[in-house]
Amino acid sequence: MISRTLKHVVLALIVFIWVVPFVALVTTSLRSDVASKTSGFWTAFTPTELGHRFGTHDKGDDTAFLVMKGNIFERLNKDKDSYKVDGSIKSIMFKGRVPDPENEGKTKLIRKLVPVNEAMDVRGGEFIFQSNGDFVWTFETESAPKPKNLDVFIDQDPVFGLDAYAEVLFANKNVPNALISSFIVTIPATIIPITIAAFAAYAFAWMSFPGRDWLFVIVVSLMVVPTQLAFLPVLQGFSGVASWATSLNAMLTDCESTQTCQVASKSFASLWVTHTAFGLPLAIYLLRNYIVGLPRELLESARIDGANHLQIFTRLIVPLSVPALASFSIFQFLWVWNDLIVALYIGPSDASDLVFPIRLQKQLGTFKDQLHLLNASAVISIIVPVIVFLSMQKYFIRGLLAGSVKGG
Amino acid sequence: MSIKSKLLSAGLIAATGAFGTSAFADVCDTPSKLGDLGNFEGEVITIMGSMEGQDEQMLTNTVSCFEKATGAVVKYSGSRDFAALIVADLRSNNAPNIAIFPQPGLAGDMAKEGHLTPLGDDLAAWMTDNYGAGSSWAALGTYADADGKEDFYGFAYKMDLKSLVWFSPDQFEDNGYEVPSTMEGLIELSDQMVADGNTPWCIGVESGNATGWTATDWMEDLMLRTTSPENYDKWVSNELAFNSPEVINAMNVYGQFSRNDDYVAGGASSVATTFFGDAPKGLFSSPASCMMHRQASFIPAFFPKKGEEVANGEADFFYFPPYAAADLGNPVLGAGTLWTMTKDSPATRAFFQYMTEASAHEAWMSQGTFLTAHKGADLSAYATPALRKQGEILSNATTFRFDASDLMPGAIGAGAFWSEMTAFANGQDAETTAGNIQAAWDAIK
Numbered sequence: 001m002i003s004r005t006l007k008h009v010v011l012a013l014i015v016f017i018w019v020v021p022f023v024a025l026v027t028t029s030l031r032s033d034v035a036s037k038t039s040g041f042w043t044a045f046t047p048t049e050l051g052h053r054f055g056t057h058d059k060g061d062d063t064a065f066l067v068m069k070g071n072i073f074e075r076l077n078k079d080k081d082s083y084k085v086d087g088s089i090k091s092i093m094f095k096g097r098v099p100d101p102e103n104e105g106k107t108k109l110i111r112k113l114v115p116v117n118e119a120m121d122v123r124g125g126e127f128i129f130q131s132n133g134d135f136v137w138t139f140e141t142e143s144a145p146k147p148k149n150l151d152v153f154i155d156q157d158p159v160f161g162l163d164a165y166a167e168v169l170f171a172n173k174n175v176p177n178a179l180i181s182s183f184i185v186t187i188p189a190t191i192i193p194i195t196i197a198a199f200a201a202y203a204f205a206w207m208s209f210p211g212r213d214w215l216f217v218i219v220v221s222l223m224v225v226p227t228q229l230a231f232l233p234v235l236q237g238f239s240g241v242a243s244w245a246t247s248l249n250a251m252l253t254d255c256e257s258t259q260t261c262q263v264a265s266k267s268f269a270s271l272w273v274t275h276t277a278f279g280l281p282l283a284i285y286l287l288r289n290y291i292v293g294l295p296r297e298l299l300e301s302a303r304i305d306g307a308n309h310l311q312i313f314t315r316l317i318v319p320l321s322v323p324a325l326a327s328f329s330i331f332q333f334l335w336v337w338n339d340l341i342v343a344l345y346i347g348p349s350d351a352s353d354l355v356f357p358i359r360l361q362k363q364l365g366t367f368k369d370q371l372h373l374l375n376a377s378a379v380i381s382i383i384v385p386v387i388v389f390l391s392m393q394k395y396f397i398r399g400l401l402a403g404s405v406k407g408g
Numbered sequence: 409m410s411i412k413s414k415l416l417s418a419g420l421i422a423a424t425g426a427f428g429t430s431a432f433a434d435v436c437d438t439p440s441k442l443g444d445l446g447n448f449e450g451e452v453i454t455i456m457g458s459m460e461g462q463d464e465q466m467l468t469n470t471v472s473c474f475e476k477a478t479g480a481v482v483k484y485s486g487s488r489d490f491a492a493l494i495v496a497d498l499r500s501n502n503a504p505n506i507a508i509f510p511q512p513g514l515a516g517d518m519a520k521e522g523h524l525t526p527l528g529d530d531l532a533a534w535m536t537d538n539y540g541a542g543s544s545w546a547a548l549g550t551y552a553d554a555d556g557k558e559d560f561y562g563f564a565y566k567m568d569l570k571s572l573v574w575f576s577p578d579q580f581e582d583n584g585y586e587v588p589s590t591m592e593g594l595i596e597l598s599d600q601m602v603a604d605g606n607t608p609w610c611i612g613v614e615s616g617n618a619t620g621w622t623a624t625d626w627m628e629d630l631m632l633r634t635t636s637p638e639n640y641d642k643w644v645s646n647e648l649a650f651n652s653p654e655v656i657n658a659m660n661v662y663g664q665f666s667r668n669d670d671y672v673a674g675g676a677s678s679v680a681t682t683f684f685g686d687a688p689k690g691l692f693s694s695p696a697s698c699m700m701h702r703q704a705s706f707i708p709a710f711f712p713k714k715g716e717e718v719a720n721g722e723a724d725f726f727y728f729p730p731y732a733a734a735d736l737g738n739p740v741l742g743a744g745t746l747w748t749m750t751k752d753s754p755a756t757r758a759f760f761q762y763m764t765e766a767s768a769h770e771a772w773m774s775q776g777t778f779l780t781a782h783k784g785a786d787l788s789a790y791a792t793p794a795l796r797k798q799g800e801i802l803s804n805a806t807t808f809r810f811d812a813s814d815l816m817p818g819a820i821g822a823g824a825f826w827s828e829m830t831a832f833a834n835g836q837d838a839e840t841t842a843g844n845i846q847a848a849w850d851a852i853k
Contacts, residue, residue, distance in 0.1 A: 034712055037686070038693075051694035059721065093695050097584045109583055109604040149578045151694040235500035243501075258450075265502055345496055349456075349485035361488065362460050 029375035030160040032083035036372055047087055047155045052076055055147045056122075056137065064144040072133040072152055082161040085154065088131045091115050093151040094122075113153075122148050164376035168363065177352050178359035182337060182384075184268055185347070185355055189275035189336045190329055196276070197283030198325065202313050204284065205292040206299060216288070222281040231345045234274060238265040238346070264348065271347045275339070279332050290324035291317060326395030334385050356381055436473035438770035439786040445762055448755040449479035456497070457508030457745070458490035462709070466775045473771050474762045480755045494750075498523040503750040506759065511814040512548055513821060515562050515746050519551035524561045525749040527760060532560035534764055539564070540781040541808040548810055549746055562746030565763050566772065567779045569798050570704040570741040570811065571629050571728040576691045577721060579699055590732040591633060595664075598671055601699050607673045610690040610698035611666050612682030613833055620826030622684045623833060624813040625741070626666070626702065630658040632739035633730045637807045644815045650846035651839065659838040666833060673698040680833040685710040692717065702728055704743070705779060705798050718794045725794070727801050737806030742779075743814060773799075781808075817852060824848035 027041040039048060054075040057068070077084045091113045100108035114120045116131045123145040129135040139145075169175055203209075204216050242265030255261040294317070302312050318325075340357040347355060354362070360377045436442075459467055464486045471482040485504075487493055491514055494507050498518060509515040518524055532550070536542040549562030573594075580587070583604060588594040598608040613622040631640050635654040642648035643655060667676045673690050674682065674697070690697035692712050701707070708715030708723065717723035730736055747763065749756055762768050770789035772778040779799055790796040802808070813821035824845045832841040 037689075053692070053694040095582050095695075107584060109606070111605065149582070151696075231496055232500055235496055235502060239501040262452075344487065344489060345493065349487075350483060351485065358487075362486070364461075364488075 025375055026379055028372075029164055029379050030162070032159070032161065032163070033372040035083070035159075036375070044160075045158055047157055049090060049153055050156045051093075052085060052152050052154060053149055054152060055149045056135075057147050059147055061147070062144045064142045066139055066142050068137040070135055070137075072129060072135060074133070082163050083159050085156060086159070087154045087156040089116065089129065089133055090131075090153045090155055092120070092129065093153070094120050095151075122150075164372050165380070168373055168376045168380065174351055174354070175359060178354055178356045179384075181268075181353050182356040185271050185275075185343070186333060186336045188272045189279070190332045192272060193276045193279040193283050193332060194325060194329055197280055197287050197328070198318065198321070199313070200280075200284045201287035201291050202309075202317050204288045206312075207309065216284075219281050220285050223285065225278075227278055227342060230278075235265070235346065238270045238273075241265070266346055267348050268353070271343060274342055274346050275332075275336050278342075279335070283328050283332065286328050287321065287324055290321060294320055323395045326392050330389060330392055333388055337385055338381075435469045435771045435774055436476060436767075438473075438767040438774070439789055440766035440770055440784065442473070442477055442762075442765055442767040445474070445478050445758045446754075447479055448758060451480045451753070451755040453480055453482045453506065453753070453755050453759055454504035454751075455482060455484045455506040455508065456490065456494055456504040457484065457486050458488060458510050459508070459745075460486045460488060463777065466772060466777065469775060470768065470772045471759075473768070474759060477762070478755070478758060480758070482759075494518070498750060505749065505751045505753060505756040507748050507750045509562065509746045509748060510743075511822075512551075512562060512746055512810070513814060513816070513818050515549075515748055516551040517818075518748075518750075519553055519559075519561050522554050523750060524551075525752045526559035526561060527563060527749060529560065531563065531760060531764070535560075535563070538764070538783055540783055540803050541805065542781070544808060544810070545744070545781060548744075548815075549748075561748050563748070563760060563763055564744040564781075565747050565769075567742055567744035567781060567802065568704050568706055569779055569802055570625055570743065571632075571739070571801070572703065572705060572707075572725045572798070573728050574688060574691065574701045574703060574707060574723060574725045575699060576696065576717075577724050579691070579696050583699070585699070587726045588729060590729050591734075592732055594729055598665075598700075602670045606696075607671070607698045608700055609665060609671050610673045610682075610687045610701045611679045612684045612687030613679055613830060614681055614683045615685075618822070618826065619680070620828075620830040620833075621813065622687075622703070623662070623666070623679075623829035624821075624825050625704065625811065626662045627658055627829065628809070628812045629702070629728055629739075629741045630661050631655070631812070632741060632807065632809055633734065633736060634658045634661060636736065637739065637809060640809055640812070644812045646816075646849055650849060651842040656838050656842050659832065659842060663832070663838060667835075677834075680830050691723065705795075706777065709777075719792060725797075738804060739807040739809065740801060740805035741809055741811065742802065743811040817849075819852050820845065820849050 024041045027044050028036045031041070031044055035044070035050075038050070054072055056070065056075070072089060073085060093111060094114050095109065095111045097107040098110055100106045102108075117128060119126045119128050121127070122137065124143070125137050125139040125145065127135065127137045200219075204212060204219075242263045245263040246261055249255055249263055250261045253261075298316060299312060302316055307315070338357060339355075340361065343355045343358055347353070347358075360374065360381060363373045363377055455471075457467070464484065467484055467486075471484065474480065475482055490508075490510070494509075494514075495518070497503055498507075498521070503523065507515075507518075509518075515524070527549075532546045535546045535549075539545045545564045546560060549564060550558055550560050551562070552558050575587075579585075583601075583606065585597060585600070588597050601608040611622070611626075613620050615621060628640075631643060631654070634657055639648055639654055643650070648654065665671055666679050669675045672679060684703075688701045688703060688707055688710055689712055691699070691701055708718050711717045711723060713722075727738070730739060747760070749760065766782060766784040766786065769778075769780040769782045769785040773780065773785065773789040773795070774791050776791040776795060779795065779802055781802060783803075787796055787799055790799055813825050815821065816825065828836070828841045828845050828848075831844075832838065
């Protein structure tokens, strides 16, 4: 009984740890740029005391008056379409120079926190404000003072908005393009390796040929080759293929008249090839270990019935391996979908062909000054993998479990 | 330029202003007229660089003028990982036509490997004659190839000004402060601020894997104000050792600002951990956490309203002044991007020809965040009075020097200098800091 409760507590803790970053991400993506930079996401749900600076009236507005009535919130929100400041005002920090009583002829800076309903001297007039933001500025004689900027402390109500999402999705037409490019890259880069790997895994598991084990060891050991290490030779290879294809193109078609002979060495196809190559070792390894565990009797009886290798593969192995195929597809899909560095080095560089992770990175701007957009972009980019994962989840779990009941 | 075309363009500027349309409506309508560049209908020029976002948009707008004039198609791809990508592309025969290097060091390395095509002596001579401090710009783009033969490779276009101090005029007015014109005055003002209970400076050097570069900018600006420009050049080439008295003196002056708890918002210990882009936000926070921020001309992009403050008068800047006592003139520190030819073609040559045209400079000046040393460019083309003021600082400079850390070898300028200045911010003394950097330099010789 105790152990059961303990398990639940541990489970709840793990779930909590996993969920917190996601909640933080979503919350931050809904807050204003300034708010998310000045306070933590956990302060977003309760009124928080924050400082703001407002001007009493617009610069250049020099109409003379005796009494000016206004509202601090209106002044703060005048240029804002969203994330409007609301709440109750606590105090105003007043700063100004007054003659210094100790040093003749010199001035001294005073600063004081003025509470609601207390009069203060602003540019020679009497300034009183209420917690709902209404202020009255009274002069004895009609005058036209310059605007005064004051720091006001507000118990601010929570405010959320979808501005960051709108900016990410609609401000740049390249974002929808990037989503499409990502699909163009990801779908073939998932299907091609899984197809090749399934054939190879069957061969490694059930066909006997000389050097099979050594070949398998080599394939498995290729898993440790880091992608980054191979960029330069891979790029050189693609560049060679591309120049060969360019001259072939020039020979076979009349592309010279339209100046379209050039075959790009960095393209979607290069990404498919690269992702396939780097995905294959793991795919072969996983699938081979699954396929080798299928019941021997089943395959032998098929062979006795006269089935050849291709028939055994298509009629028996593939249907029985669906969980393993599906779980590897999820792996490969997520890895290619989230990939930034391979796409950066080897993918197409035209603005309209960039994949989503590169587009996200670009959204930060040259000086990484647009962090608020990143949160919204990250939430959007999560959606696709989540859909893929949820729709293939039952295979995924079965695939993980199926490996453990070998031999059948 | 004829009076008629001048009037015409002035009228157009007025018209776009009156209708309140985007300033980018027609950037190609510049005060200076574009010369004949030839016809390259359908030819593609590929450009790679590190500019992204707003800068990328402005670059695309500017090159569209070249496309209109010649019929060529310019394809730009920008990435923050430019430095890594361009090396891979050049070494694997995937070179674009033009590569825009933000730092001369890497361009020099690529020239040495034989990946850059010389632009020719004519262009170098043109730059010497037509740029303010032209010979230093031409020298900046001149590198040795594999055989040690020097050629002109890098065309400087789009410059940044570093010697600026940003402040909030509102705060200065509230507190009754005046903009100082000498370094002595600036220090006096800082002390005055401390006496008033304000904090004078916001300083932050954190910048991910480039942490420390803001501190190197401070150092370079102070080197130019405490010793001669000749010594600065020697310092860049390490003829003047890093741990020589001149350098240690400049570092100590920087320490008087950055390691003074009274001077820095959040205390001296916060300098190393404050993101450089968040530091200037202290000018506009409520209440303001500091009064001044020394940073290059690009920094308004990091202000809370993304630079709108400069246009509406909430932010302003003044020239980081020299010591009145030192008599070193008005030194200016800056940087610029270098455009190099990585794959030759007639259309690419025409593009470099285009960059010599005043019109090519004015087209970008009218969009913002662009400064130029081109003497023929019409100052009235600058998008804002603030940019124009910066342009004037650039042209009034008696000495112009390029960002030293960009000129030093990568292991120093983008390595030891950065990391040791961060250690300095964390309390390491100036002698040890300078000694460590010199040791790192000795190690790569």
